[in-house]
Amino acid sequence: EPEVTQTPSHQVTQMGQEVILRCVPISNHLYFYWYRQILGQKVEFLVSFYNNEISEKSEIFDDQFSVERPDGSNFTLKIRSTKLEDSAMYFCASSPTGSGNTIYFGEGSWLTVV
Amino acid sequence: QKEVEQDPGPLSVPEGAIVSLNCTYSNSAFQYFMWYRQYSRKGPELLMYTYSSGNKEDGRFTAQVDKSSKYISLFIRDSQPSDSATYLCAIKRAAGNKLTFGGGTRVLVKP
Numbered sequence: 001e002p003e004v005t006q007t008p009s010h011q012v013t014q015m016g017q018e019v020i021l022r023c024v025p026i027s028n029h030l031y032f033y034w035y036r037q038i039l040g041q042k043v044e045f046l047v048s049f050y051n052n053e054i055s056e057k058s059e060i061f062d063d064q065f066s067v068e069r070p071d072g073s074n075f076t077l078k079i080r081s082t083k084l085e086d087s088a089m090y091f092c093a094s095s096p097t098g099s100g101n102t103i104y105f106g107e108g109s110w111l112t113v114v
Numbered sequence: 115q116k117e118v119e120q121d122p123g124p125l126s127v128p129e130g131a132i133v134s135l136n137c138t139y140s141n142s143a144f145q146y147f148m149w150y151r152q153y154s155r156k157g158p159e160l161l162m163y164t165y166s167s168g169n170k171e172d173g174r175f176t177a178q179v180d181k182s183s184k185y186i187s188l189f190i191r192d193s194q195p196s197d198s199a200t201y202l203c204a205i206k207r208a209a210g211n212k213l214t215f216g217g218g219t220r221v222l223v224k225p
Contacts, residue, residue: 004157031211033211035213041217042215042216042217042218043158043202043204043213043215044215045212045213045214048211048212050211055211056210056211056212058212089155091157091158095211101146101148101163101165101206102160102163103148103160103213104160105150105157105158105159105160106157107156107157108155108156108157110155
């Protein structure tokens with residue numbers, strides 16, 4: 001069964017450093033997403049991406065964050081100047097259409113900022 | 115008022131019992147409803163989605179939506195220890211792509 005794959009599974013970074021989280025969405029999907037889950041809290045929407053541009057973003061997704069689809073298969077989330085409060089599980093997701101009723105998530109990248 | 119609310123549990127049931135989970139939401143603009151299962155430190159796994167009031171069945175799972183009451187439910191029949199996980203409801207407006215998640219209900223199925 002096709003799946004969303006994410007790397008790395010866990011990354012530890014120093015405060016102030018830049019981090020890039022990588023994702024390979026399901027191959028025939030057109031919409032891509034990043035969500036995050038701080039330990040013990042809800043899964044929160046960050047951004048959606050379609051046709052090489054951001055289609056929707058949350059208040060969390062400020063200038064510290066950026067997304068990119070550098071080639072035909074990868075989808076990345078860049079976090080600049082990381083802060084302690086950026087420590088969370090980051091989930092990449094994809095869906096075949098924009099109706100969003102079948103959004104599939106990856107296993108997540110656990111980011112620890114020290 | 116929170117957009118989506120779920121009882122955090124834990125909900126403990128014996129193996130073979132029916133697990134009953136629910137969510138309430140506050141805004142009638144939400145039109146799509148999903149249930150995800152999440153094991154510890156793993157990604158949410160899509161179980162069910164629906165967009166209309168009524169019941170939808172898939173194997174041991176039944177999703178129920180009551181738009182008039184803004185209330186959604188998930189029932190798991192013949193529960194197994196492997197069903198022990200956190201169950202997340204997620205809702206979406208007709209326009210846009212953003213899923214809004216509930217906080218999840220932790221379920222423990224005891225052998």
